[in-house]
Amino acid sequence: MAYKKVEQYDGDTTASLIETYERALGLLGEDPQREGLLKTPERIAKAMQFMTQGYQQSSRDILNSAKFHEPISEMIIVKDIEVYSMCEHHMLPFFGKAHVAYIPNGWITGLSKIARVVDVYARRLQVQERLTTQILDAIKDALQPLGVAVVIEASHLCMMMRGVQKQNSVTTTSAFFGEFEKNETRSEFIRLIGSSLH
Structure with a gap:
């Protein structure tokens, strides 16, 4: 089987961060339901967990x-x-x-x-x-x-x-x-x- 990289994220943490970033987008004057932003809160939630993974190492x-x-x-x-x-x-x-x-x-x-x-x-x-x-x-x-x-x-x-x-x-x-x-x-x-x- 070929090498496959798998990123794993905690479900509860991800869900909470998604809610937080949806709210932040709205507070900044954006529409979180706009097509280009629909998946942005999830992307940020995962990116932030990746960029702070050192806490778990x-x-x-x-x-x-x-x-x-x-x-x-x-x-x-x-x-x-x-x-x-x-x-x-x-x-x-x-x-x-x-x-x-x-x-x-x-x-x-x-x-x-x-x-x-x-x-x-x-x-x-x-x-x-x-x-x-x-x-x-x-x-x-x-x-x-x-x-x-x-x-x-x-x-x-x-x-x-x-x-x-x-x-x-x-x-x-x-x-x-x-x-x-x-x-x-x-x-x-x-x-x-x-x-x-x-």
């Missing part, structure tokens, strides 16, 4: 599902991980890239698990500052590494579409632990995420 379980003993202590970097999240202040998207590194202390994890941990916390209502530290803390707690580093660069639609309306602004946040608190190690990480080796 465990970063520890993800990292432990592919945890291997390896006697190495060299820097491992997964860079340019796409980030899509929602600003908790306006519920507008922010998006960009995360760069994550750690120095093992006897344990490594599957490379894809690092990207999944980013998604666990990005797929919630967020602020970029907290997202950065949550990713660091998750890796630190699950792998007990010698060091962890996380840098996120993102554009925020709440700054681009409304408010100050600055189209080209980019926000950069960083968090460092352990060996990355040393200038030499941190500088090597910053140099490597800024270079094109491929």
